[in-house]
Amino acid sequence: MSPRRIHRLLIAGLPLAFLAMAFYLPVGRLFYDALRVEGRFSLEPVRAILTDPYVLRVIGFTAKQALLSTLLSVAIGLPWAYIFTRYRFPGRRLLRSLTIVPFVLPAITVAVGFILFFGNNGHLNRMLMDLFGLSRPPLSVLYSLRGIVLAHAFYNAPLITRLVHAQWETIDPAYEESAQSLGAGRLRRFVGITLPSLMPGLMTGAALAFIFCFLSFPIVLALGGARFSTVEVEIFTRFVVLFQEDSGAVLALVEIILSLLFTFGYLWLEGRFSRPVLSIVRHPTAHLFRRWTVGKVLLWLFISVSGVLFLGPIVSVVVDSFTRVWGGETMVTVHWYRTILSPDYSALIGTSPLGAIGNSLRFALGAMVLAVSVGMPMAYVVARFRFRGRRLFDTLTMASLGVSSVALGAALLSAFLRPPLMLANGVVAIILAHSILAYPFVVRAIVPVLEGLRRGPIEAARTLGASPMRAFLDVELPLVRRAVLVGAVFAFAVSLGEMSATILLAQPEWKTMPLVVNDLRAARSFGGASAMSCLLMVATSCAFLFIDRSGERVLGGGRWRK
C-alpha cells in the first residue's frame, strides 16, 4: 500500500470507526431487530406501514409543513446573510454571534414565547386591537399550519443566515465588480453571479432545516395542536406509550429513509451548482443607517418585520420571567429568579439551576471538540477524495440528523449498556451522544466551502514541498475557518438544546439547562421556567460570543485578510 493510501485510509477510517461504533451499529441493530418477523428477515412490516392510509396522510402532512417551513426560513435567512455581508452597523459582530440563540432554545420556551406573543390573547394581537380599536384579535397565528411554520422559521432562519453568510464571504467580489463594469444591473448580477455561488451554502442550510422540521415534534403539538401531528409523534406513541418498539422502529426507518432521500436530492442540487471561488476577501460594505434609497427602505421594512418575529417571543418570555400574578394582580418582580437561585432549590436532589448551566456548557464544549474532530476529516473526505458512491456516502454522513430522536435515544441507551460502549458510561456517554447529533453540522458547514476552494494555492504549497497535512493546516484551514467556526458553533448549539438522549443517559447531578426548564414546568412553576429560560439565553449568548471571538483567533488566518 502506498503511503498516500494509508494516509487516506487513516483520515477516513478513524472517524468512520467512531461513527460505526457509536451510531451506525446501535441504530442498525434497532432496525434489524424490527425487521425480523418470527426469526426471519422480512420487509413485510415496512409494506404494512406504507399501505396504511392514515400513516401516509401523516407523512404527507409532515413533508408539507417541512417544505413550507424551509421556504420561509430561506426567505428570512437569506436577506439577513446579505445584511451581514454587505452592510456595516454598530454591533454587527455581536448580532451575528447572537443570531444562533433561537436555535438552542428548548421547544417549550419557544412555544411559551409564541403563545404569549402571537396568541389570540397575546401581546401582538392586543397591541393591534388597542391601536386600531378592534374588538376581535386580527391575527390568527396559533392552532394552524401558520404557527408551526413561523416557529420553525424562528429556529431555522438563523441556520440559513450563518451558513449562507459563511459562503458569501468566500466569494470574491471581483466577479461582481467586473460584471458591474460590463453593465450588468443589480438583479442580473445577483441572479447570474452571486446566487449560483451561494447555492452550496443555501442548499446545505435548506437541507438541514428541512430535516429539522421533518422530525419536529413538541413545537408542532404545542403550536399547531394534535390536529397537525407529524410522523415523529406517531413514533413516540408507538415506542413510549404503546410499548410497540418494533412498529415504532419500522416507522422510524421509513422516516429516516425519507429524510435521507430529500437530503440526497439537495446534495445533488448542491453539486450541480457548486463552482470554484477564490478566497476570503473582505466585501465592500455600505453603512446600514446612511444614504436612504428605495432599496434601503425595503430592507428596513424586512428588518422590522423579521425583528418582530424573533424579538417578540423572546421579549415575551423575558417579561414573563419578571411578572407574577398574585391575587389577580400582576406584579413586576424578581421573585422567580430568587426562587430558582435560592440555595434550597433542590438542594437535596439533582442539580441547581446554576449547576445545570455549568453542566450544559461542559457537555457542549466536549461535544463541540469531538464533533469538529470527527466532522472535519469527514468533510475532507467528501470534498477532496474521489470515489464511487461519494454522494451516497455524503448523504449517509447526515443519517444521525435524520433519525427519530426517540429511536436514537433508545438505540443509544441499549448500546451504552453493552460492550464496547459500556465503558463510556456517564458524562462521556452524554458527550458521545451529543457529538453524534452535532458532527453533521460541521461536515455540512465545511464541505461546500472546501469544494468551492480553488486548488491553485494548495497545489502551489504542495509544489513547494509542503506535506498534505501542512498544506491543509496552512492553506486550506485558514480559508475555510469561518465555515469550521460556523460548524463548531452549531455543534455547540445542538448539544445545548438536546434533551431526549440526555434524559435516558444522564444521572441527576448532570441535569442540563433545558431539563431544568422542563422540571420547573412540571412543578407548575411557569414563571420559574421562564426565568430559567432567560438564564439559558444569557449563558448561551455569552458562550457564542466567546466561541466566535476566540475561534477566529485560534483558527487564525488573520493574515489572509486583505
Next chain:
Amino acid sequence: MKRWGLLFVLVCLWGGSSLAADKPLLTVYTYDSFASWGPAGRIEELFEATHDVDVQFVALGDSRAMLTRLQRERQAGKQGADVFLGIEASDLARRGIEGLFLPLSSDEIPHLATVSQDLLLDETLSLVPYEHGYITLVYDSHEIETDGLARTFDELLDPTYVRSLILEDPRTSSPGLSFLLWTIIQFGDPGYLDFWRALMPNVLTIAGGWGEAYDLYLAGEAPMVVSFSTDTAYSVIAGGDAHHRVMLLENQGYRNVYFMGIVEGTEQRELAAGFIDLVLSAEIQELIPTTEWMFPANREALLPVQFYQHAVTPPDAAMMDPSEVAENLDRWLREWSAVVIGG
C-alpha cells in the same frame, strides 16, 4: 509535577468513590416534579436518618421517559433502579409493565393497612398506590358565568362554546389519555368517536402536554381546559385567587391512581420495602396535597385547611378497568387519531 498532581486527583477520586460504596445505595426512579418539588427531599432525609443507606432519586424526565429508561436497562441486563415511583392505573395491566415489579406482602409494608381499599387495584401488590386524583374540566370564572355552565358531556357540545376548550393529546399526555378513556366510558365504543367528531368545533387546540395546555389557558387563549380537580386549591394557595374553578361533567371526574413498586432483580428488597412503607406514612402523605397537588393514599393523613376547602372530590368517579385499557389502547389511539387529525 503536573503528572503527580493528576495522579493525586485520580487517587482522591478513587478514594471518594470507594468511601461512598460503604453504604448500600437505594436508587429510586421517579418523575421530575416528584423529585424536585414533591416530597422526595423529605423522604430521603427521613429514610437516611433511620436506615444505613444512601438514597438516590433519578428523575430526568416525566414518568414515561423514566419508565422507558427502566425497560431498556432491564433488556440489557442492568439493574438501574431498586424502586420505581410513578406508574398510572391505566398502565397496570400493560405488556411493558408485566414482570417488572416484585409482588409484595402486606407484612412487608405495615402502612398498607391505612390505604383505602378502592385504591388497591393490583391484587398481587406488585404495585402499591401512593396518591390519587381526578381529571376534570377547569374553567375561568371571569370568562364563563357559573349559571350557564355545562353539566354534561352533551352540554359541552353547545355552539356557545365554539373554540373554547383546550385539551391534551392522549398519545403524549396522561390527562389527555384520562379524558379520552372517560369519553369511552361515557359514550361506549365506538360511540365515543361520534362524540369527538361533534366536539371538535368547540376545541381550540389539543396540546402535547398538560403544561402547554395550562399555559394556553393561563394566557387567556380559551376559558376551559382539561386539568385536575385540585386546581382551585393550587391557585388559591400558590397564586392567591380562586377564579380557576372545577367544572364537573355528569357529576364525575376521571380517577387516576399513581403507583410505586420494587423493581424485579433488586438486591435491596428489604430496604426497598422500608422505603415504600415510609412513602405511605402519614408524615410523608401529608406532604402530597401541596407538593403533588393530589390526594394522599393514606386515609389517616390530614389535609391542609385550604386544600380541604378548595380541592374538589367529585361525587362519582369514572375509571376504566386496567385490563380493558391494555387490550384496546392501541386501537383506541389509532381510531381517535384518525378522527381528530386533519378533522
